[in-house]
Amino acid sequence: MPIAERTATVVWDGSLARGSGTLESGSGALTGLPVTWAARTEAPGGKTSPEELIAGAHATCFTMALALVLGEAGTPPERLATDARCVLDEVDGAPRITRVVLSVRGGVGGLDEPTFRDAVDRASALCPVSNALRGNVDVTVEATLDAA
Amino acid sequence: MAAAADKHATAHALEGGAVVVWHDDLTSGEGSLRFGLGAGGELSLRWPGSASYGPGATSPEELAAAAHASCFTMTLADTLVRRGRPAREIATEAKTTFGVAAGVRIILRSQLEITVDADGLSEAELEHATEIAGRYCPVSNTFRIAGAEIDVRARPATTRR
Numbered sequence: 001m002p003i004a005e006r007t008a009t010v011v012w013d014g015s016l017a018r019g020s021g022t023l024e025s026g027s028g029a030l031t032g033l034p035v036t037w038a039a040r041t042e043a044p045g046g047k048t049s050p051e052e053l054i055a056g057a058h059a060t061c062f063t064m065a066l067a068l069v070l071g072e073a074g075t076p077p078e079r080l081a082t083d084a085r086c087v088l089d090e091v092d093g094a095p096r097i098t099r100v101v102l103s104v105r106g107g108v109g110g111l112d113e114p115t116f117r118d119a120v121d122r123a124s125a126l127c128p129v130s131n132a133l134r135g136n137v138d139v140t141v142e143a144t145l146d147a148a
Numbered sequence: 149m150a151a152a153a154d155k156h157a158t159a160h161a162l163e164g165g166a167v168v169v170w171h172d173d174l175t176s177g178e179g180s181l182r183f184g185l186g187a188g189g190e191l192s193l194r195w196p197g198s199a200s201y202g203p204g205a206t207s208p209e210e211l212a213a214a215a216h217a218s219c220f221t222m223t224l225a226d227t228l229v230r231r232g233r234p235a236r237e238i239a240t241e242a243k244t245t246f247g248v249a250a251g252v253r254i255i256l257r258s259q260l261e262i263t264v265d266a267d268g269l270s271e272a273e274l275e276h277a278t279e280i281a282g283r284y285c286p287v288s289n290t291f292r293i294a295g296a297e298i299d300v301r302a303r304p305a306t307t308r309r
Contacts (some may be wrong), residue, residue, distance in 0.1 A: 006244060010240045013238075014239070018171060033187050050215045053214045054164065054287065060179070067195075068173070071175070077171070079171055084163065084167075085165045086259050128254050
């Protein structure tokens with residue numbers, strides 16, 4: 001049962017090492033974003049990469065799930081800030097996404113630390129990207145509640 | 149296959165990062181996204197089900213589609229070079245669908261439509277190269293292990309209507 005469907009287009013010219021591409025998204029939020037292999041292995045210089053986009057997908061998905069959980073509990077967040085780091089490594093001779101580390105800071109009035117941690121766990125169980133990565137990618141979630 | 153080149157390409161762990169800031173609850177709130185390396189600047193983020201969602205705001209589904217399209221395209225570019233059919237241009241459109249299966253919200257499906265402009269590339273050669281790229285592309289592998297249906301359609305540019 002689909003809930004949401006979105007598109008993105010990449011146009012690539014040339015070989016992996018020397019070529020380059022551009023990325024556009026259906027919403028128009030990503031327009032003419034440069035993509036290169038060099039951005040993944042050498043100096044990135046403002047170009048994006050699949051690892052960065054997975055980090056972006058996971059951070060946005062998890063943060064929205066946490067906003068939903070906190071809102072439903074009657075404690076909508078003033079501010080959630082999530083930092084995601086996605087690691088690509090070689091496993092048995094093939095490139096694999098091995099690890100994602102999410103680090104979330106919450107500014108939520110009237111909430112204690114255990115309740116916030118519980119909301120974070122429930123958001124992890126709700127977030128489709130977390131559910132997709134669990135079991136094949138090592139996902140770590142660090143949560144900090146900012147002092148009110 | 150060119151194992152030495154593979155080793156070179158993935159000898160070091162690669163990382164990507166992103167930061168999301170969100171205010172208020174899911175339906176009335178809003179947020180922003182910044183990629184770690186600054187591409188695209190600050191992107192607007194809205195829940196696709198909210199009233200304020202519209203053109204120009206990105207979403208997790210769209211970012212997953214962008215990750216898959218960019219990863220598969222680069223992998224295919226490399227595969228074609230190794231098979232002696234370097235592409236002038238590869239254009240890939242990805243459509244990624246999130247949904248519910250057995251009560252759990254997951255990535256259900258990712259569809260890629262690819263057009264390849266390369267000298268002398270037959271449909272059979274492209275099909276084979278696409279199959280190999282699908283086995284190497286880390287995002288394809290991650291989505292497949294997660295249970296998502298991966299649907300890849302590729303055609304040489306010369307057969308474009």
